[in-house]
Amino acid sequence: MSLSWIRFRNRHLLTINFSLAAALVLYGIRRDFAWHLLLVVWLLLALRFERMAKFQQLLLVRVGRINSTLILTLFYFLFFAPYGLLYRCFFRKPAFQQRASTFEEKRKIGSFDRPF
Amino acid sequence: MASYLLGISCYYHDSAAVLLEDGIVVGAVQEERFTRKKHDASFPARSISYLLRERGVTLREVRAVVYYEKPFLTFERLIETHLEASPFGLRSFLASMPTWMKEKLFLERLLKRELAQLGAGPVPELKFSEHHLSHASSAFFPSPFADAAVLCADGVGEWATTSAWRGQGADLTPLWEIHFPHSLGLFYSTLTAYLGFKVNSGEYKVMGLAPYGKPRFADRMLENLLQLNSDGSFALNLRYFAFTKELQMFSPALEDLFGRRARRPEELLEPFHMDVAASLQLVLERALIPLARELRRQTSATRLCLAGGVALNCVANSKLLLESGFEDLWIQPSAGDAGGALGAALAYYHLAEKGERRVCHGDAQKGSYLGPSFKAVEIESFLRKNNVPFQKLTQEDMLSETSRYLDEGKIIGWFQGRMEFGPRALGHRSILADARGAELQKTLNLKIKFRESFRPFAPVVLAEDAPEIFEFDRPSPYMLFVAAVRPELRVPLAPADRTKFGIDQLNVVRSTYPAITHVDYSARLQTVSRDRNPILAQLLEVYRQRTQSSVLVNTSFNVRGEPIVCTPEDAYRCFRRTEIDVLVLENFIVTKESLPPSNQSEDWRSEFELD
Amino acid sequence: MFTHLWAYLRERKKFWLLPIIAAFVVFGGLLLVSPTNPYSPFIYTFF
Structure with missing residues (x-):
């Protein structure tokens, strides 16, 4: 990979991709190109001024965080919580249940070679 | 010939790195001391660099790097805990999952990348030890026992919170x-x-608060919060604890149980809080002692080793010594997660590689002096570069001068040798002062530590003198036991003082060593002997010649909120920011009076988060 | 990482975790795309 590509990628690729994606979304919403001029202006500014590109990155981080929260929340209620019912019925850890003793026998140590 | 092993702990609390050479620990240090961020949990890059540099080796000579925990098992615990708690606990789920999915599940890759970035040679093989195995190993292998039972208790590792072993x-x-x-x-x-x-x-701090109160809630706690089973095991009543579901430790039911809402951090402490602390301490002991007794019954071992964060509770340790049925007890000085780095490396060496163990008389912890030390030329160069007026003395003169200052009631910032590994300062990065002064506790609190005044200071004393002053019959080199001041040295309370309670009790003189005597006459003892700590032992001997006593206050050399000082620069900065009178860096002495007036702002206090 | 996951499931005999881990992988894959990754806008536009 050439150095100039790496530099280009780090500095501009996100901007270009962002504009492309935004263009697609805008078209999808509006079904026309009325607002795309604004997008072109944004693209040019971000390509020209590093501060603009940084702001764009921060914006995406923000969006990313909101996105993650939404995705995880959906995942939690759609998959995880129902699975929790299954867990509590069939696979529940003894430690979470009422017992007369909480001692758990342990006779050997696992291998050092793996993270489990 | 790759004869080294590197143990590391990080990403949860207290990251640290430890270097073993042919199974012997040659260096151990916590990352917080370098980064100056207390309890720093980030990858211990600077610790590792120091350890390698100090030994003059690269990663090429390191056979394996051993991580102190098994992340997949911890992940399993998290998933199952969330499954159990669902559909509640979304917030906790959202807080933990992203970090796990982005980093901790890819720990192996992350660690290798960090090691590669050190630029210290090719990355060795990566191994994983279980969390409690790391604790147990740090408790047993450096101990002076060839045969012992081992008990570890902490917050939680992967699944285990308490574990028992036979060494x-x-x-x-x-x-x-x-x-x-x-x-x-x-x-x-x-x-x-x-x-x-x-x-x-x-x-x-809660342990230090307990002696002020009465354990009137102990029964309530045992009936509702912590159930003691007949076989010695225990269980928590999850109704009162929220940490499985939320980002909060206790549930509202706990506040209802005590009939009072939780105390906010800067609120005044009241007798109620002291009584809760006293009850808590008692209940902890009531849970620990049966566990130890059960272990004694199962193994018939006569000696016990302890590790895990709970082993830092020196009041409970002393109770265990008295009541567990074991003849002797050894506790890993770095009993928390930082010590896991030591344990991980030792576990791999002895259990995976079948490395031999040479049991040392005393122990193999080397006084826990395992961190960086600084040569005279480095210290002198630092002092000169910063235009600090100093005296360079012979060791004999330094000891004599220091003991004179101590006798005059001056407060000494004492910096010697290799830095301690573990949370306590043990006489290499310590603030020392005369323990006989009545006002000293208050002065040290206000002028040096800028902290809450209820916390007692700890004494350091020559091992040979200890039995005359404290009711304790064996060495306590790591400040992990408490002992009562002997009755003959106690000062009877005046009738007016007897009715005082809470913090007012603090200022009552209750022994010939008021600064280190707690309200219940106990002290967190450190005994010193020449074989473990030659320089401090010599200072105490010289001091004793002068004053007929070898007891000094030993508190950690740092300001509140800051980790213990590591370098001469850290020490000097602490010296400037507090009312320490004399700074002793190896054989160099700097006095406060000799310095030009400080032009530093007082805003350093906002630099460190109050802990 | 996936070989580890499979070996882990076999070792711990917790195959019932498989469906939930699979769901994690699918959803997690979306999260793993760091916002600073130049291709992230295309992922985000789908959600």
């Missing part, structure tokens, strides 16, 4: 565990949070 020679066999959520560490931490202190740093 014999170079072998360590697991016996049983108690699993999350039933945890003595989390129990203590929850009540610590309820009392308004910060979790993971406030527990030690």
Whole structure:
């Protein structure tokens, strides 16, 4: 990979991709190109001024965080919580249940070679 | 010939790195001391660099890097805990999952990348030790016992919160565990949070608060919060604890149980809080002692080793010594997660590589002086570069001058040799002062530590003198036991003082060493002997020649909120920011009076988060 | 990482975790795309 590509990628690729994606979304919403001029202006500014590109990155981080929260929340209620019912019925850890003793026998140590 | 092993702990609390050479620990240090961020949990890059540099080796000579925990098992615990708690606990789920999915599941890759970035040679093989195995190994292998039982108790590792082991020679066999959520560490931490202190740093303070109160809630706690089973095991009543579901330690039901809402951090401490602390301490002991007794019954071992965060509770340790039925006790000085780095490396060496173990008389911890030391030329160069007026003396003169200053009631910033590994300062990075002064506790609190005044200071004393002053019959080199001041040295309370309670009790002189005597006459003892700590022992001997006493106050050399000082620069900065009178850096002495007036702002206090 | 996951499931005999881990992988894959990754806008536009 050439150095100039790496530099280009780090500095501009996100901007270009962002504009492309935004263009697609805008078209999808509006079904026309009325607002795309604004997008072109944004693209040019971000390509020209590093501060603009940084702001764009921060914006995406923000969006990313909101996105993650939404995705995880959906995942939690759609998959995880129902699975929790299954867990509590069939696979529940003894430690979470009422017992007369909480001692758990342990006779050997696992291998050092793996993270489990 | 790759004869080194590197143990590391990081990404949870207290990252640290330890270097073993042919199975012997040659260096151990916590990352916080370098980064100056207390309890720093980030990858211990600077610690590792220091260890390699100090030994003059690169990663090429390191056979393996051993991580102190098994992340996949911890992930399993998290998933199952969330499954159990669902559909509640979304916030906790959202808080933990992203970090796990982005980093911790890819720990192997992350660690290798960090090691590669050190630029210290090719990355060695990566190994993983279990969390409690790391604790047990740090407790047993450096101990002076060839045969012992081992008990570890902490917040939680992967699943185990409490574990028992049998150590014999170079072998360590697991016996049983108690699993999350039933945890003595989390129990203590929850009540610590309820009392308004910060979790993971406030527990030690709560232990210091307990003697002010009466354990009138102990029964209530045992009936509702912590159930003691007939076989010695225990269980938490999850109704009162929220840490399995939420980002909060206790549930509202706990506040209802005590009939009072939780204390906010800067609120005044009242007798109620002291009574909760006293009850908590008693309940902890009531849970620990049966566990130890059960272990004694199972193994017939006569000696016990302890590790895990709960083992830092020196009041409980002393109770264990008296009541567990074991003849002797050894506790890993770095009993928390930082010590896991030491344990991980030792576990791999002895258990995976079948490395031999040479049991040392005393122990193999080397006084826990395992960190950086600084040569005279480095110190002199630092002092000259900063235009600090100093005296360069012979060791003999330095000792004599220091003991004179101590006798005059001056406060000494004492910096010698290799830095300690573990949370306590043991005489290499310590603030020392005369323990006989009545006002000293208050002065040290206000002018040096800028901290809450209820916390007592700890004494350091020559081992040979200790039995005359304290009711303790054996060495306590790591400040992990408490002992009562002997009755003949206690000062009877005047009738007016007897009715005082709470913090007012602090200022009452109750022994010939008021600065280190707690309200119940106990002291967190450190005994010093020439074989473990030659320089401090010599200072105490010289001081004793002068004053007929070898007891000094030993508190850690740092300001509140800051980790213990590491370098001469850290020491000098602390010296400037506080009212320490004399700074002793190896054989160099700097006095406050000789310095030009400080032009530093007083805003350093906002630099460090209050703990 | 996936070989580890499979070996882990076999070792711990917790195959019932498989469906939930699979769901994690699918959803997690979306999260793993760091916002600073130049291709992230295309992922985000789908959600």
